Amino acid sequence: xxxIFNKNKSHGIHPPESNISINKKIEKAPIPKQVILxxxxxxxxxxxxxxxxxxxxxxGQKIAEPGSYVSVPIHSTISGKVTKKIQTVSSxxxxxxxxxxxESDGKDEWIKTKKNNNPLDLSNDKLIKSIQDAGIVGxxxxxxxxxxxxKPPPEKKIDTIIVNGCECEPYITSDNRLMIEHGKExxxxxxxxxxxLGCNNAYIAIENNKPDAIKTINEHLKTIKKxxxxxxxxxxxxxxxxxxxxxxxxxxxxxxxxxxxxPMDVGVVVQNISTLYAIxxxxxxxxxxxxRVVTVSGEINKPKNLLxxxxxxxxxxxxxxxxxxxxxxxxxxxxxxxGISQVSLDTPIQKGTNSIHIRRDEKETExxxxxxxxxxxTCPMSLMPFMYVxxxxxxxxxxxxxxxxxxxxxxxxxxYGCPAKIPIVQYIKTGKSELxxxxxxx
Amino acid sequence: MNKEEIKDNIKMMVSSAPHISxxxxxxxxxxxxxxxxxxxPTIGGIYYFGIYSLFVVLVSVITALLTEYLAKMIRKKEFxxxxxxxxxxxxxxxxxxxxxxxxxxxxxxxxxxxxxxxAFGGLGHNIFxxxxxxxxxxxxxxxxxxxxxxxxxxxxxxxxxxxTATPLxxxxxxxxxxxxxxxxxxxxxxxxxxxxxxxxxxxxxGLILLFLGVIKWRIPTxxxxxxxxxxxxIPGQDPIFHILSGGLFIGAFFMATDYVTxxxxxxxxxxxxxxxxxxxxxxxxxxxxxxxxxxxxxxMNAFTPLIDRYVQxxxxxxxxxEKKGLFKFKKSTKTDNKExxxxxxxxxxxxxx
Numbered sequence: 001x002x003x004i005f006n007k008n009k010s011h012g013i014h015p016p017e018s019n020i021s022i023n024k025k026i027e028k029a030p031i032p033k034q035v036i037l038x039x040x041x042x043x044x045x046x047x048x049x050x051x052x053x054x055x056x057x058x059x060g061q062k063i064a065e066p067g068s069y070v071s072v073p074i075h076s077t078i079s080g081k082v083t084k085k086i087q088t089v090s091s092x093x094x095x096x097x098x099x100x101x102x103e104s105d106g107k108d109e110w111i112k113t114k115k116n117n118n119p120l121d122l123s124n125d126k127l128i129k130s131i132q133d134a135g136i137v138g139x140x141x142x143x144x145x146x147x148x149x150x151k152p153p154p155e156k157k158i159d160t161i162i163v164n165g166c167e168c169e170p171y172i173t174s175d176n177r178l179m180i181e182h183g184k185e186x187x188x189x190x191x192x193x194x195x196x197l198g199c200n201n202a203y204i205a206i207e208n209n210k211p212d213a214i215k216t217i218n219e220h221l222k223t224i225k226k227x228x229x230x231x232x233x234x235x236x237x238x239x240x241x242x243x244x245x246x247x248x249x250x251x252x253x254x255x256x257x258x259x260x261x262x263p264m265d266v267g268v269v270v271q272n273i274s275t276l277y278a279i280x281x282x283x284x285x286x287x288x289x290x291x292r293v294v295t296v297s298g299e300i301n302k303p304k305n306l307l308x309x310x311x312x313x314x315x316x317x318x319x320x321x322x323x324x325x326x327x328x329x330x331x332x333x334x335x336x337x338x339g340i341s342q343v344s345l346d347t348p349i350q351k352g353t354n355s356i357h358i359r360r361d362e363k364e365t366e367x368x369x370x371x372x373x374x375x376x377x378t379c380p381m382s383l384m385p386f387m388y389v390x391x392x393x394x395x396x397x398x399x400x401x402x403x404x405x406x407x408x409x410x411x412x413x414x415x416y417g418c419p420a421k422i423p424i425v426q427y428i429k430t431g432k433s434e435l436x437x438x439x440x441x442x
Numbered sequence: 443m444n445k446e447e448i449k450d451n452i453k454m455m456v457s458s459a460p461h462i463s464x465x466x467x468x469x470x471x472x473x474x475x476x477x478x479x480x481x482x483p484t485i486g487g488i489y490y491f492g493i494y495s496l497f498v499v500l501v502s503v504i505t506a507l508l509t510e511y512l513a514k515m516i517r518k519k520e521f522x523x524x525x526x527x528x529x530x531x532x533x534x535x536x537x538x539x540x541x542x543x544x545x546x547x548x549x550x551x552x553x554x555x556x557x558x559x560x561a562f563g564g565l566g567h568n569i570f571x572x573x574x575x576x577x578x579x580x581x582x583x584x585x586x587x588x589x590x591x592x593x594x595x596x597x598x599x600x601x602x603x604x605x606t607a608t609p610l611x612x613x614x615x616x617x618x619x620x621x622x623x624x625x626x627x628x629x630x631x632x633x634x635x636x637x638x639x640x641x642x643x644x645x646x647x648g649l650i651l652l653f654l655g656v657i658k659w660r661i662p663t664x665x666x667x668x669x670x671x672x673x674x675x676i677p678g679q680d681p682i683f684h685i686l687s688g689g690l691f692i693g694a695f696f697m698a699t700d701y702v703t704x705x706x707x708x709x710x711x712x713x714x715x716x717x718x719x720x721x722x723x724x725x726x727x728x729x730x731x732x733x734x735x736x737x738x739x740x741x742m743n744a745f746t747p748l749i750d751r752y753v754q755x756x757x758x759x760x761x762x763x764e765k766k767g768l769f770k771f772k773k774s775t776k777t778d779n780k781e782x783x784x785x786x787x788x789x790x791x792x793x794x795x
Contacts, residue, residue: 013461039792170462246758256759330457361457367522368566370469373706379757386706404757410458419467420566426458 011380012239012247013413015337017209021295022173026181028307029320031108035077035311036348037063038099038376042137043144044070049100055082057273060111060288062133063100072135072145076102077290077309079109091333091347092143092340099348101310113286124196127283134282135289135351140164140175140243140272143352146279149194149271150263159267161202162252163190163276165217165379166236166243168207168283171336172355174293175273177305179213182277183220185284187231189276192283194229197269202231202254204273209238240337242409245270247380259407274354294349298323298336298358299328308349314356315345324358332357337412364421375414375424381407385414385424392427397434397439405431469565473525475656476696479647480532483637483692486630490594491540495636499535501544503732506531508512513560523663526565530554533573533696536637537736538580540592546584550576570743571703574736581736591633595720606633609687611732620680627686638689644704657699660708661715664696668719690722693735703743710746710753
């Protein structure tokens with residue numbers, strides 16, 4: 001076991017654990033009457049539409065092709081008729097993106113899916129191709145196309161796979177429920193990953209506030225052959241942001257990803273458990289990625305873990321969960337630490353939406369920095385967040401690089417613990433975008 | 443709630459991440475904890491030097507608050523009752539001699555807030571610790587009054603005073619065993635400033651700050667440790683006497699740990715505390731003044747911006763290069779990296795077993 005006094009113990013914070021939906025079984029959300037499917041639900045080039053207005057589509061039918069290598073196709077999540085193509089505001093980047101609107105015929109007719117009981121017999125290239133074809137991206141929230149992660153450049157030897165089941169943001173329980181209810185499928189997904197990467201050493205990292213998930217995964221691990229797979233569950237102390245891949249990597253392997261690098265630079269691939277479940281569904285059941293588990297929690301009447309189709313509007317989901325409580329006025333896609341607030345109730349859930357969190361806005365006014373140093377103490381990346389506030393306030397953007405601003409993962413630990421209630425992350429985001437503007441000018 | 447109701451009644455607002463914050467942490471709460479911790483040395487001051495000490499504390503706090511209010515009005519800023527003026531007022535009173543005239547207290551307290559704090563831009567912007575800077579100002583301006591020490595008095599409601607020397611001054615004499623002296627220094631039955639004589643009461647206040655997470659152990663430990671170490675190494679000096687006497691404890695726990703005027707990085711705090719300790723020993727042993735805690739902390743306050751500029755944290759994933767930084771690092775080669783990775787790898791595997 002990794003000792004508690006490990007020098008790689010990461011910095012971080014302990015937001016109150018409010019997992020009001022932890023014991024709610026995954027429930028299928030009703031098929032929506034209409035879905036809005038943005039063509040850019042992932043990091044990388046947007047997908048290119050291959051259908052026309054008026055076309056009839058079935059559930060799981062491909063409606064957009066990948067725009068480049070770092071991109072994935074998009075599938076229809078219901079059966080029905082394509083009614084229009086609209087411009088909508090992305091729920092992640094707030095940029096205007098193209099979206100396809102499909103009206104449901106109420107039948108939810110699927111395309112023909114091919115089951116395969118032994119996808120491990122397929123060649124690696126075929127496996128990676130089918131993963132891309134299924135539209136799979138990192139479902140932890142980053143939405144990086146999975147097939148790219150699974151095909152590292154040959155000079156980068158992968159020796160460890162880390163499966164991220166930490167789910168460190170408060171309130172979110174979707175990964176936890178998935179591990180409890182679909183542990184076996186997740187391990188089958190992991191086997192495929194192990195085969196593709198040709199690396200036998202895998203850790204499944206779960207925070208110790210999810211004992212049920214740890215137990216279930218351990219039981220399923222007993223059924224697989226010990227000599228064939230070296231898979232181990234690691235129970236980690238509950239701390240935010242343990243689920244950030246760089247923090248996790250350091251905690252488990254004592255390796256640090258070089259600044260500006262990727263985990264594959266130190267021989268590791270980190271994959272979220274929801275992604276593994278999606279890989280399982282794609283290769284064993286032939287199902288493309290059309291739905292995911294979304295935790296609906298916070299100031300809502302019936303908190304749930306919903307299996308919802310992409311493109312379902314948040315209004316529809318809130319309605320299904322009994323409406324929101326009085327005075328709640330903020331809707332967040334994601335968790336309360338890093339999630340993005342959405343103003344429109346029409347905003348559809350998409351591949352990266354692991355949670356809809358409703359809460360009351362309780363922002364306090366910012367006061368002077370008293371230089372207490374708590375932002376330095378809590379920063380998981382060992383940065384000096386107060387400097388960014390100082391430099392951005394004085395518009396000294398070019399100095400930000402000297403303080404490694406690109407290394408910031410925007411986890412929000414600094415703002416969370418700031419006694420002066422300075423929105424440090426906002427300043428960092430401003431600084432980063434100013435830097436980006438300067439770079440693109442050159 | 444039906445669908446129309448949801449659509450019509452809900453107006454969602456924009457909020458920036460993180461959407462939650464630690465309710466238990468605020469500037470006001472930190473200041474209130476410091477005030478609470480300072481009550482212990484204050485009680486000690488009243489007990490040893492009479493009720494007059496309480497007047498000194500009250501006058502100092504009230505002047506500090508009024509000055510801050512006026513300064514904010516002149517600067518056209520909103521006056522926020524964050525408690526920082528109360529802390530400054532209390533701290534200043536506690537490092538003044540017991541029979542200091544109240545008009546001197548008013549001058550000192552007003553100087554601390556108006557010149558040292560507000561003139562630099564208010565809370566968070568001052569370079570020097572306001573209470574200490576005001577004390578230094580008073581020590582220079584009113585040298586006679588600032589060095590008039592008295593013996594602890596018998597009753598609380600009394601203005602009697604027998605002039606005495608503080609333990610650190612040259613003409614201090616003590617009749618009794620060394621262990622008795624240590625005990626008197628610990629509980630405070632010696633001459634000195636209102637709040638600094640009892641090391642024990644200051645320590646209680648300091649430990650409250652430590653346990654409530656307001657201060658970290660680094661600065662007080664290194665500061666006191668440095669003084670102990672140097673007085674231990676220099677022949678003819680008694681290290682225990684040195685750490686218990688004078689204002690070292692109140693300086694180490696309440697003054698040097700002042701967030702605003704101390705470095706922010708852990709490494710910088712080590713340097714800061716070590717430097718302050720060295721200056722204390724130097725002033726006490728070689729300077730013309732008997733006590734040097736206030737001046738040594740002020741000197742290190744002046745170094746704080748420099749320390750913060752050059753002592754930075756090592757960010758995650760940082761590979762040291764020869765070009766950047768004040769100090770030169772050994773350039774790590776690829777093979778070095780690989781070896782350390784392998785080492786880490788095998789360590790993890792061993793851990794597993």
